[in-house]
Amino acid sequence: MALTGTLKDFGIAEILQLIGQQSKSGVLHLKARADEIHVVMWHGSVVSAEYAGRKARDKLGSLLVRADLITTEQLEEALGVQGRTLRRLGDIVVELGMVTKDQLREMTALQTTQTLYKLFDWKSGTYAFEPREVTFDRETVSPLRCESVLMEGYRIIDEWPLVRRKITSSSMTFERLKELDPAMARVEGRGARDGESAALGRNEWRVYELAVPGETVDRIADRSRLGEFEASKDLFNLVNLGVLRAVPPSHRSAAAEVGAYARSWQDRVRRGTAGVLATVAIALALAALVLVVTAGGAQGRSPLRPVDDNRAERFVSRYQVERLRAALEVYRVENGAYPASLEALVETGLARPRDLRYPWTQAYAYRRQGNGYLLAPPVE
Helix, strand or coil, X not given: CCEEEECCCCCHHHHXXXXXXXXXXXXXXXXXXXXXXXXXXXXXXXXXXXXXXXXHHHCHHHHHHHCXXXXXXXXXXXXXXXXXXXXXXXXXXXXXXXXXXXXXXXXXHHHHHHHHHHHCCCCCCEEEEEECCCCCCCCCCCCEEHHHHHHHHHXXXXXXXXXXCCCCCCCCEEEEXXXXXXXXXXXXXXXXXXXXXXXXXXXXXXXXXXXXXXXXXXXXXXXXXCCHHHHHHHHHHHHHCCCEEEECCCCCCXXXXXXXXXXXXXXXXXXXXXXXXHHXXXXXXXXXXXXXXXHHHHCCXXXXXXXXXXXXXXXXXXXXXXXXXXXXXXXXXXXXXXXXXXXXXXXXXXXXXXXXXXXCCCCCEEEEECCEEEEECCCC
């Protein structure tokens, strides 16, 4: 399969989806300016994704050190062995007893997913897929289906703006306001939403234990082995519950921090919209089809007759409202106030004309109100 081109014409989501659907094996090479990433695919699943060149921070050895699994001296020793034998670093650190196979599996998965999710921010560059046989250590690597990677990437893009409302800087630290009650423990995690149950998941407990005075978001993300987004989301939940208090960084002004993250929001909103809309469009079509088939079959008539039901649109609209809210927050940070109309988001490039009404025929209802605003889908 010859697959080469530019990311402007064919985005990363479409590339991964195509390789996944055709169950191909090989290496996907992606380049953008000084960045170069190699994604290894096995029968349509991702088995590794690594930066080439100067991205030393994202290499496996650096991740192991930052997670406090090995020391800098141990890394240098392992790299020395690698230089002499040309073996994989992961195999060496396990053989030398520096980490266990389970720890290595956890860190290689984290390295792969963190690298892949950064690709969703790329809006230019080139790609080339090289079909070939692929081998990997099945004891330390769990292949990731492309569909799972895409859905998780879109979820992160959607939820980042909400998390950034309170976790505004990777240099932010935290103050513990109260001790956790064991009765708050639960098994499953939850999304980053205000007003939810006070029960905490395993990852939130892990993050709480690491959120000691002086530890930054970056350090907590590294030591928790959850990645930047998941650790930030758990910190967001703990702040919402009044368990932690976010402390802005002292070495940089609040304005500079907000400006930096506003640009990050802006990039995520602009770059992620196309892929998210493509995904929810598919969901909308499937949901609408299910409604038609169900209604038709229940009433004993042709399952393809139209049904007057907008539940599918309202399901998709919830995600579109979150995207518009994220764009409104970026506009407020950049301009000092919310816009007088949603059309201002289009004029500044934060939204496209279709975003103001998707998936409806009528535009979203919007009105600036005091220091806030009202935003709601149309009544149809």
